[in-house]
Structure formats: structure tokens, C-alpha cells
Amino acid sequence: MRHCDTLIAPRWCVPVEPSGVVLDGHAVIVTDGKITDLLPLEKALKNYQPSVLIERPEHALIPGLVNAHTHAAMTLLRGLADDLPLQTWLREGVWPAEKRWVSAEMVRDGTELAIAEMLSAGITCFSDQYFFPEIVAETAVDLDMRAMVGTPVVDIPTSWAHDAEEYLSKGSDLVHDPYAEHPLISTCFAPHSISALSDEWFTKLRVMADQLDVPVQMHLHETAQEIAASLEKTGKRPCERMDELGLVNASLLAVHAVHMTDAEVARFAEAGVNIAHCPRSNLKLASGIAPIARYRAAGVNVAIGTDGAASNNVLDILSEIRLAALLAKVSADDAAAVSASDALYMGTLGGARALGLADATGSIVAGKWADLACVDLSVLNSQPIYDISSQLVYTAGSGQVSDVWVAGKHQLDNGKLAHINTDELLDRSNEWRDRIAATTH
Amino acid sequence: MRHCDTLIAPRWCVPVEPSGVVLDGHAVIVTDGKITDLLPLEKALKNYQPSVLIERPEHALIPGLVNAHTHAAMTLLRGLADDLPLQTWLREGVWPAEKRWVSAEMVRDGTELAIAEMLSAGITCFSDQYFFPEIVAETAVDLDMRAMVGTPVVDIPTSWAHDAEEYLSKGSDLVHDPYAEHPLISTCFAPHSISALSDEWFTKLRVMADQLDVPVQMHLHETAQEIAASLEKTGKRPCERMDELGLVNASLLAVHAVHMTDAEVARFAEAGVNIAHCPRSNLKLASGIAPIARYRAAGVNVAIGTDGAASNNVLDILSEIRLAALLAKVSADDAAAVSASDALYMGTLGGARALGLADATGSIVAGKWADLACVDLSVLNSQPIYDISSQLVYTAGSGQVSDVWVAGKHQLDNGKLAHINTDELLDRSNEWRDRIAATTH
Numbered sequence: 037m038r039h040c041d042t043l044i045a046p047r048w049c050v051p052v053e054p055s056g057v058v059l060d061g062h063a064v065i066v067t068d069g070k071i072t073d074l075l076p077l078e079k080a081l082k083n084y085q086p087s088v089l090i091e092r093p094e095h096a097l098i099p100g101l102v103n104a105h106t107h108a109a110m111t112l113l114r115g116l117a118d119d120l121p122l123q124t125w126l127r128e129g130v131w132p133a134e135k136r137w138v139s140a141e142m143v144r145d146g147t148e149l150a151i152a153e154m155l156s157a158g159i160t161c162f163s164d165q166y167f168f169p170e171i172v173a174e175t176a177v178d179l180d181m182r183a184m185v186g187t188p189v190v191d192i193p194t195s196w197a198h199d200a201e202e203y204l205s206k207g208s209d210l211v212h213d214p215y216a217e218h219p220l221i222s223t224c225f226a227p228h229s230i231s232a233l234s235d236e237w238f239t240k241l242r243v244m245a246d247q248l249d250v251p252v253q254m255h256l257h258e259t260a261q262e263i264a265a266s267l268e269k270t271g272k273r274p275c276e277r278m279d280e281l282g283l284v285n286a287s288l289l290a291v292h293a294v295h296m297t298d299a300e301v302a303r304f305a306e307a308g309v310n311i312a313h314c315p316r317s318n319l320k321l322a323s324g325i326a327p328i329a330r331y332r333a334a335g336v337n338v339a340i341g342t343d344g345a346a347s348n349n350v351l352d353i354l355s356e357i358r359l360a361a362l363l364a365k366v367s368a369d370d371a372a373a374v375s376a377s378d379a380l381y382m383g384t385l386g387g388a389r390a391l392g393l394a395d396a397t398g399s400i401v402a403g404k405w406a407d408l409a410c411v412d413l414s415v416l417n418s419q420p421i422y423d424i425s426s427q428l429v430y431t432a433g434s435g436q437v438s439d440v441w442v443a444g445k446h447q448l449d450n451g452k453l454a455h456i457n458t459d460e461l462l463d464r465s466n467e468w469r470d471r472i473a474a475t476t477h
Numbered sequence: 478m479r480h481c482d483t484l485i486a487p488r489w490c491v492p493v494e495p496s497g498v499v500l501d502g503h504a505v506i507v508t509d510g511k512i513t514d515l516l517p518l519e520k521a522l523k524n525y526q527p528s529v530l531i532e533r534p535e536h537a538l539i540p541g542l543v544n545a546h547t548h549a550a551m552t553l554l555r556g557l558a559d560d561l562p563l564q565t566w567l568r569e570g571v572w573p574a575e576k577r578w579v580s581a582e583m584v585r586d587g588t589e590l591a592i593a594e595m596l597s598a599g600i601t602c603f604s605d606q607y608f609f610p611e612i613v614a615e616t617a618v619d620l621d622m623r624a625m626v627g628t629p630v631v632d633i634p635t636s637w638a639h640d641a642e643e644y645l646s647k648g649s650d651l652v653h654d655p656y657a658e659h660p661l662i663s664t665c666f667a668p669h670s671i672s673a674l675s676d677e678w679f680t681k682l683r684v685m686a687d688q689l690d691v692p693v694q695m696h697l698h699e700t701a702q703e704i705a706a707s708l709e710k711t712g713k714r715p716c717e718r719m720d721e722l723g724l725v726n727a728s729l730l731a732v733h734a735v736h737m738t739d740a741e742v743a744r745f746a747e748a749g750v751n752i753a754h755c756p757r758s759n760l761k762l763a764s765g766i767a768p769i770a771r772y773r774a775a776g777v778n779v780a781i782g783t784d785g786a787a788s789n790n791v792l793d794i795l796s797e798i799r800l801a802a803l804l805a806k807v808s809a810d811d812a813a814a815v816s817a818s819d820a821l822y823m824g825t826l827g828g829a830r831a832l833g834l835a836d837a838t839g840s841i842v843a844g845k846w847a848d849l850a851c852v853d854l855s856v857l858n859s860q861p862i863y864d865i866s867s868q869l870v871y872t873a874g875s876g877q878v879s880d881v882w883v884a885g886k887h888q889l890d891n892g893k894l895a896h897i898n899t900d901e902l903l904d905r906s907n908e909w910r911d912r913i914a915a916t917t918h
Contacts, residue, residue, distance in 0.1 A: 125812065149857065321806075324807060325807060365762075366759070371563050419907075420906040423559065
């Protein structure tokens, strides 16, 4: 008999790796925050003496979901300005509210709300892109959440930095210092989009990213207008310009990538670029439908992101992978395109790969961190059960997530957040709402 | 002080009629199954002595959702055959299972599971199209659920009827006899689709529907293939053929209507045809995206349906109206198309209108049946709140539905089904699953 911290005994286990496998009556063993074993329950009970035994007899255990793109603090702007044309939404809704209200305090409270929401929905890792990234990192550490923290880079003044030089300098302070060896936090540069910087600053950013060996993520080919504007201004499509500037490489996470030519997709595949597909945001802002069956067929890794709560409006990867699978079918004109199992991959290991974290998270494999989510399939809308992957992707709502562990810490226990005071958090959220609403027309 | 049966005191009330109104601190008064008053809470507490007082201080009360198209009993086939091309799905998945297993008992158990699921999700009325419609009606009556029961009409033998003549005769027995005056049940003819009947039988069906004064609902223009096949066989598009046969009129509920020319949309508007839009089913079977902003702009009433659980896979109108609003934006290339408030209309009063039940249900108006749903907006993913309609449509999951009343009967009470034994129901569902799975490859 060996000691272990936690023995989790779900009815089913979907490790995601190897692909398509569903284990019945298996147990996951967790010690020192890591997955140390995955074996038949009977054997597990013989071999291990756990400090904590978690039995979930009607549940499926999956890798924690990965939200490959969000702006966490924007939870505080959720629903502030819906159903508006994109430019009105930005110019009259989001930007004035951000200009007036974004601060370290706002980012801390908004990020905390986002993390609480994401944990409740089975998400154990998120990739963020917002102002005050040092606060995002601090908040993730405080709440024991895994995060890829993108430091924003633009060439306009905000409450966080003044110009491209200051953004890059503050960003590089963050990326190469306090979190270099942190088990939960990774960092990257996050230039907003192609219009954020001049060629000169993009080049400086690339050199810095290479030197510090950190990834780059940016909104790319999100809308047809973005491409048209780039063509008009530079004679080049955004991908082409980024490629010339040396940014199209395996360190790039291209967010959205809604409109791509076959040649661009082939170039991404060759260069090892990852795509963060944000299907619901792309619908809500009428950006388009990214043809992800085509991207996957070309060999591009596709991850799934929620985008910010101002354009979604929930941080819920489970419903996002369902939508991704459904939209892939209609856009490929093929009901067999992107199966439930493919969708689950994109929401877990595909996300981890896209963030360069595939060794740490994204599948239930011994040696990885115990980032896990448990989904209750006993509820009416998931019954009866023929196929576990189908039920997870096509029927389960985030409300069915019962348990979540991040690096072995039991964050959601039987539907309740174990370490976050939600009453107090909602009080703070409502204070922000009152302030923000008072200055919005 | 007047007596009333129930006084419901939600934080917010969205009556849907008048459009766009959100009432804060109002109460709904229910007596003898009907809504008798809607007034400020303070006044309500002074004027009424309720037998039951329901306080829901963080909730929005909305009209019960209307599922304008489903095949309820197919819940027992949920997830049996996913991610397959449409023809494989039908020929190797659904049809063999139906041929082997559809019976009065299967329809009763499957419909009961569907009703339990729909009540849990805030749905108070559904329009059904399946074999053994007399059992569907009986089950709805037994469980006190509002239903529009479509009697299937095809010209192939099944376990319910032998040929078109028998379908029509059994159908007409149902539509003009036992439920003529029933407060919960309406009936209609439901020829499966244009390929179900010859011109001669469609004509007989129309005459019978006219004589009995019942509506007709059918799958129409669901796929491009259906239209191509019709053109090849008859030289006519399905709408055109139906119009010539006299079926394009205000009694017609056209289910799906994914592919429509402007002239066909104009003809529907002129004739008063209603459309049941089933967005998730249309994506999952790769049928296409119905451009509903265009239909609505032309003056066609659009209702929302889930379709059956074999092609969806949940009976959840709340997530379906969200998807409808999102897809409308991308298909219209306009983020302002189909607002949250429009989406809520389609899922309630639009549905009631489409079923000819707008006098009975679909909005919170004195004189209508008390078909109501209460949604808990205190959960993290719906916080903070700027706009109630936005939160309902873009954030709330069916798990947030706390209470449901059908004709004043409190069916879902604080998240629990009050009158259905779900353990016993799930046992029966699992028995069906075991039998069906044993005969499926």
C-alpha cells in the first residue's frame, strides 16, 4: 500500500490522450499536485491509501478545460453594450468604459470574478490578454489558477502604459522575472492586433520575444474589415505582413483567424502556428465562422477560447466546444466534421499545446499536473447514455461540472467553490457595476 | 383584500408583451391556473391574500418557453448515432432503431423523459411530431404539460399505421375527438415532409385539415438536397408544390425553412405561414443556417424549436434562442441583428403565435394561462447585471431555471421537479438504452 493525497473514482474517465479512449471504473491518483497513476479502481483501492477519497459514481472525469483566449477582467463589462454593430460596440460601449474605469483594482476584481466563473465551469487554465497583466498574474497565483498571462502591447496611452516602449518594457519586466519558474504562471507578449504597432515596434517585440523565449499572441484575421484595411494601408494581408516581420512561427498564437486563404493555412501549418478559435464571439460580433475542419485537416492545431465576457457573454469552454463542433459541421457542409471527441481535444490538450503547456496540462496522464474536471451526467438532459463523449460535448452544461482540481487543489467540490468567498466577490462586482453604469448612456 | 392562489414575487419580470419591457419589483397573481394580475409588489401585498407566496429575489420571471418543434420520444435515442453524415445517421442510426423499437410504451417513456427535461429547462409548451401521437397527448395530460400534438402522416408502414389512409384516419380521430376542448392539448396534422405523400394524399390532407380546422406542420426546405430532389422529381421547389396544393396558408408551420428565396419568403409573409427555426439541429446535421433576420424583416413570424434529441442533443430553448440570436448576426453580417429581446420573443410569444396559441400562452398578460418560468440570475456567469434581457439570452443556462408553472401548477420548485419521480423515470430510460444499444452496431 502506497500513500497518495487524493484518489478520484469517477464512473468514467476520458483522458483525451490516447485519443477517443473512455475508461469505465478507473481511478486517478494524485500526489503533490500531480497525476501519478491512472488504473482500474479495484486495483487502485488495493494499491493506494489516499488521504482523501472522492467518489463520483455518475460522473465523467476529464482534463481541466483550457480557455485559450480571454480578457478576464471584462467580466465586469458583461452585457454592458450588447446587440450593437462592432464599431459602435467598441467606440460607444467598451472603449469609453475601459478608458474611464480600467485600473489595477478593476482588473483584480474582474479577474477574480472570471476565475471563479471559469473554475465553476471546469476551466483550469486560461490565457489572458488585458491591461495590468501583473495583477492578472497575482490574482491567478492568489486563487491557485493556472494562467498564461499576456502582456498587452499597443502604441496608445492607457492607464497601464504610455507608449509602445513602456508597454514592452513593463511587459518584459513581467515575463522574465517574477514568474520564470512559477508552476502555475506562464507569460507572453500580446500585441493587440496588426494595427496596434508599427513595423518597427513589431520587429522590436519579436526580437525581445526571441531573446526571452516567450510566445506571442494576437488577434489576427478576426474580421474581413481588418484584412481590407491592412491591404489598403500596406498592400499586404495581415498574415503576410506578420510573416515578413518574422512573427509567423511556432511561438505565435493567432487568435480568431476567421478569414484565411488556403495558402495562409498552409503557411500556418508549416510554421507551427496555433489558432485560438473563439466561435461564440465571432458570431456575436458578426465576424464570421472560422472553417476549423479545414484548418485541422491542414495540420494546424486549433484551441478554443471564450474571448472576453463583453463579447460572449460567458466564460464557458464546455458550451464553446459544442458550438465549435456544430459550426465546423455546417461550415464544412459535413455532419461528420469535428466529432465530439475532436471537440473535447480542442478544449483540453489542443489548448494546452497552443499555450506551450502540453507537458504540464491538457490530458490525464501520469506526470502532468492534476488539472481535472468532473462532469455529472446523471441529470435529465444527459440521459440515457450511449456515448460518453457525445454526452459531454452535445448535452452537458457548465452547471453539470461538479468538481475541479488545479494542480491537485480541490477548487470546486460538489458544485461549490471551496476557496473563494462568492458573496463578497459578487458584492464587489455589483459595486463596479453601479459605478460603471452610472457613467454609461 | 382578494384571495389568489399564488403570488409570485421575482426581482424582475419580463412580460415579453409589451416588447422590451422589464419590470422591477412586480408581482404576478395566479388564480385558477390563469394570470389574473401583474402589478407592483407593494400593491400586490396590500391587495391580495395568496394561498402560496413565492419570493424569488434574485430571479427574472419570464413567460414559459415554447418549443415549437420536437420529436419528444427521441430522447431515448439521444447520442445513439452522432457525428455521422445525414444519410448514414438516418439509414444506419435512427431509422433502424425506430423500426425496431418504436411502440406505444417507448413513446410514453421517451415523451415523459422529454417533458421532465423540458420542464426543468423552463419550457411549458411543446409542439410534437412523432408516432403514437395519442400516447404523446395522454402523457402530456398525465404530466400537466401543454402540447401541440402533431399526428404523423406518411405513406409507408410503421408500427403505428399502415398507409396514408390509416395515418390520416387515425390522425383525424385524434384531432377532432378527445382533446377538442382540452385546456392543455391542441392537435394538428404533421406530414413528415414533401416526400412523405403524393399530391393526391396532400390534397386529401388539406381538405381534412380545413374541415377539422386544425393546423399543419411539416419539415420544409430543411436541406439543399431536399430542394434539389424535388426539382428533379417534379420540376418544382417544395414550397412551390405545397403552394399549388393549397398548403401554403396561415395554418402552416414550416419547420426548418433553412433555404428560401426572397420570393418564397415574401409568399410566406403574405400567406401568414409561421416558421419553426431549429438552429442547433440545422448545424449538427450540416443543413445550413436559416437567415432569420431576413425572414423577420419580411414579416414572417419565427418560432424556435429544438428538434429531436437525436439531432441536437438537448431540449433546451434557452440555449437555442441564444444560438438563434448569434447565428442571425453572423448570417446577416450585422451584430445588431436579432437582439436579446427579439430572441426572447421568438422563444415565447413567437412560438405561441406559431402554434395558434397566442391567446393562451407566450406572454405574461392577465387572462392567459399561468405558463411561467423563473431564472436565477445570481450565479457567477450572469453577474454583474446591466441588462436583464442580455443576461437571460446571452448568459443564462437551463440549469439556472429555478421554477416553472404550467397553467398555474408549480411543476419545478426551486430546481426540483415537484410531480415527477425522476429516479424511476431514469431507470426506465436506462432499460430502453440497454435494449436499444444491444441491437445497434
